[in-house]
Amino acid sequence: MxxxxxxxxxxxxxxxxxxxxxxxxxxxxxxxxxxxLIAFFAFGDGPDDPGNVVAAIDDTSPDQTGSVGPALTPVYEAQSEPLVEVKPTGGLREVRGNDVIISDPSKPRPIRLAAAPFEDLIEADENGLLPRIGDDGTRPLDAYARPAGATEGMKRIAIVVGGIGIEGEAGQSAIASLPGEVTLGIVPYGEDLPATVAEARALGHEILLQLPMEPYNYPDIDPGPNTLTVAGGTAKNLDRLRWLLAQTTTYVGVMNYMGARFTGDDRALAPILGDIADRGLLFLDDGSSARSRVGAFASDSAPVIRADLVLDGDTAPAAIDARIKQLVAIARERGYAVATATAFPSTIARISAFARVAEENGIALVPVSSLVRADGS
Structure with missing residues (x-):
């Protein structure tokens, strides 16, 4: 002009x-x-001004990747009233008495999980905070689990993506882009595990802690510090287990990281699985070793589940898609299936693509805890 x-x-x-x-x-x-204008901005929107009425559309539903979309889209209540924007501060803040929040019931709110442990579900020792069963019998498995949602008439699939905390940008991508129903495996050696866990749980992911266990050809192949070993003996392995468990909090259970030799030895395995069960945690066998004996220790008091397959032994997208098809076939035959994977870029991309079409194909993605809690095992 x-x-x-x-x-x-x-x-x-x-x-x-x-x-x-x-x-x-x-x-x-x-x-x-x-x-x-100066007078308006200085005095027109004070906390005691009763004339400003806000209507804000609550649009916090997950997008197709499971990440959280725009939090609040402000709209005018009346042309004569100035707009007051309601901004989120990590969640919906407590609005003033004259604010109006309009929710769209067709869009469920995203599930955000707290990253602070319950006081009665932790105990302190020289290593830090360890999980325990509460005095009222509440298990960390139950307290920190993500709700599974409605799955009636659908086949259930749980996918656990590990390597979070040490995979750099790929790990961050997994947290941000995978649907909240995907369980994440946290490696206990990350530089800032509390922040990683908080971010993951804020986006709805429940957490498993990955325990380094002795593989064949150890120590040439070394999972990391405080690896549980067959030769280590019960006392030393339990000391190492406590160190590992204290590296973070709010996980629903643990899973093996490597460990083909250790998971195949009953004597080495029994006290570890016993301590894990006594702390109210589940144990996931990642399905990588055919010799694993983990399943032999499953009971009502020891929640154990084994993955049916590993999705990304071959990280080519076509190979991952083929494994996902196998997973779906297992779920359709048995009613549920479990898979593990690692936070590789191709893995994240193919799981995300599958998640976008799973529901329309009769598949419900569920957190892994829901599969061990459903029957009390």
Whole structure:
């Protein structure tokens, strides 16, 4: 718009005849407008002003990847009232008494899980905070689990993606882009595990802690510090287990990280699984070793589940898709299936693609805890 256009009366052509306007007439209107704007912003939206009514659409439903979309889209209640924007501060803040929140019932709110442990579900030792069963019998497995949602008439699939905390950008991508129903495996060696766990749980992911266990060819193949070993003996392995468990909190259970040799040895395995069960945690066998003996220790008091397959032994997208098809076939035959994977970019992409079409194909993605809690095992 040309500068002269600002001086036209609305809808009328500008007169061609030259006309001198007194300086005060030119300066006074803008000055009055500026004073009015300053007064409005200084006094018009104070906390005691009862005249401002807000309508804010609650649009916090998950998008197709499970991440949280725009929190609040403000709309005008009336043209005569100024707009007051309600901004989220990590969640919906407590609105003022004259604010109005409009929720869309067709869009369920995203599930956010707390990252602070319950006081009665932890005990302190020299290593830090360890999980325990509460005095009322509440298990960490139950207290920190993600709700499974409605699955009636659907086949259930649980997918656990591990390597979170040491996989850098891929791990962050898994947290942010995978649906909240996908359980994440946290490695106990991350630089900032509390922040990683908090971010994951804020986006609805329940957590398993990955325990380093002795593989064949150890120590040439070394899972990391405080690995549980067959030769270590019960006392040393339990000391190492306590160190590992104290590295973070709010997980529903643990899973093996490597460990083909350790999980195949009953004598080494029994005290570890016993301690884990006594703490109210589940144990997931990641399905990587055919010699694993973990399933032999399952009982009502020791929640144990074994993955049916590993999705990304071959990280090519076509190979991952083929494994997902096998997983679906297992779920359709048995009613449920479990898979594990690692936070590789191709793995994250293919799981995300599957998640977008799972429901329309009769598949419900569920957290792994729901499969061991459903029958009390």
């Amino acid at each position: 040309a500068t002269d256009d600002l001086n036209k009366p609305l809808g009328l052509p500008r007169e061609r005849k030259a006309h001198r306007t007194p300086l005060v007439a030119l300066v006074a209107p803008p000055l009055l407008i500026a004073i009015g």
